[in-house]
Amino acid sequence: MQLQEFQAKKLLSGYSIGIPVGAVAVTPDEAEAAAAQLNSAAVFVKAQIEAGDRSMAGGIRAAQSALAAKAAAKELLGQKLVTSQTGPNGQTVKRVLVEARIQAVREFYLAMWVETLSGSIMLTAAEGGGAEIEQRFAMNALQLQSLRLSMKGGLRPGDLVELCRRIDLPEQAVEKFRELVERIHRAFIDFDASLIEINPLALTQRGDLVAVDAKFVVDDNAVFRHPDLAELSGEAEADRGELQAQRHQINFVQMDGDVGTVVNGAGLGLATLDMIRAAGGSPANFMDIRTTAKSLDIAQGIGLVLDNPRAKVLLVNVFGGGMQPCDTIVDGLGIAFRRSRRVLPVVLRITGNNEDLARLRLANFNLPKTECSDMWQAVTRAVAIAQGRA
């Protein structure tokens, strides 16, 4: 769960981490008032969405006066912002953050995250900051300096000083930097973060370190420990179907092809997409029915595929395991078709636990179906139907 910038900064300032002075506005008039209050020669008006890479998409505007801030807010509020991280539908801007411009002497990049292979918390820093960092990162021209931390912190002072030297942080700022790292680490643990990124981190004339932009991602698996944070989320217009599927124990991702897929298991789901492409077809969705899903949940997930006007065929690829037998999934299929006004041809490959029972159940549903004994056969057949060749 990614927090919006103003929420991230509010959390960080709770740990005495420096952030620019600013206020959130939901109307152009509020933005004007906020800018006037700041008493600053230049302000930024920043679109608040739950995704990054906003500046490239025009979501960050500089304004030289309160009136200019109002005009910028008017352009942003209510608009859909499409960035490289929002998906093609973008996110509607419901708020802007109006902030004083920070005069940085130097800029840095700072992130804390969980490295999966070692299973440890990493601190990563670099010289320079802002959108330019991502270009340098993409071009492999960025020297990232990293240190491993434990749950308790466990940072050796010597290591930190060495890191500061490598990112060319002025010596007078090292103590402030150490404090900052400790505070970020505390916030990271307290809020079950999987990523806190400060980019850019500004060093000011006065020697303060200020988080000019902040990204805060909370581990989805730990949201139950932070009911207060759960309330902050849900503003992003994540695909409604995908959320609905999540509630029914199904991982679902809408895609742009015409072969609808119903699969149990993430690995088998990915393999099915690969096979559809290899057969010259194009998947309409990714589906991973989790082992905890019951027939009614599964019916909901299959309903999403039936509702997708692009889908021309339903490919059911199921390997019944110890936790979820084949008949549970077939029952879901029958319920979904009974509820749906749209009938699609079904191609099935069903094998594993309770497959014979599943076949008996299937016979009762009277679906327009073809059963294949091999999954490659099923995939090629489904692709042929989608392309009008069968």
Next chain:
Amino acid sequence: MAILVDQNTCLLCQGMTGWAGTYHTNRMMQYGTKVVAGVTPGKGGKSHLDVPIFDGVAEAMKATGANASAIFVPPDNAGNAMLEAIEAEMALVVVVTERIPVLDMVRVREALVGSRTRLVGPNSQGVLAPEVCQIGVMGTDRARRGTMGVVSRSASLTSEVVSQLTRVGFGQSTTVGIGGDPVHGIGFVECLELFFADPQTQGIVLIGEIGGTEEQEAARYLRENGIKKPVVALIVGRSAPPQRRMGHAGALTIEAPGDVEGKIAALQDAGVAIAPSAHLVGATMRDVFAKRAA
């Protein structure tokens, strides 16, 4: 001999008295696994499925000689269950639970350093030595005792591959689900080491997917240490839309992008035979052995 488990494995189930614990413990017992104890705090002294229940892991080990644990504890408390088992010096801990907070796993990984415990999972279907011992929730009807080792990030693809291997005449020594979660216990490299050292195992299937860098690590290990037995790999996810969580939690963008082509190239470079599609894993292994015989 299998890896990780054998006929002397005595299993303890943490969270045995819950619905999932009861159902799967029963299945494992029917398969022939020796289940000697259950642990549910507050229910010590009772018995369940004709097995004694204890309040704690250390106590249960002392009383029954359990040398492996299966964890069926819900995600909010699974981390603590793992820490308890590690502290009690349990040799093997298999975690089926999914959606465990990542920082709980960071804490568990810290506890594993220098410990006597091997952790499998979380979000794993478990470990199966066909016809010998089942710890986990996988289907078992297609599995046959034999010479193939299977190590996988995906439960569903393990079932698929086991079925294909049995069909082409290859039984399995052991199948291991290292789990679909980003931070987990033993990985590809440790399983490859164990399979290379296991006399029963003659060939290995490695099942990987998009995200993370574990397949690249496996390739590096094989390049540096030599590929001592034939390895076939299936890597899925080349058609996955970018930047999306596809069932298994993906890696952060700050880590090296775990793209499928890069993984395949690295493994190929290390001498691994790549199965061109998920339905061709059994056939690929058959071809590898046919070529060796010729």
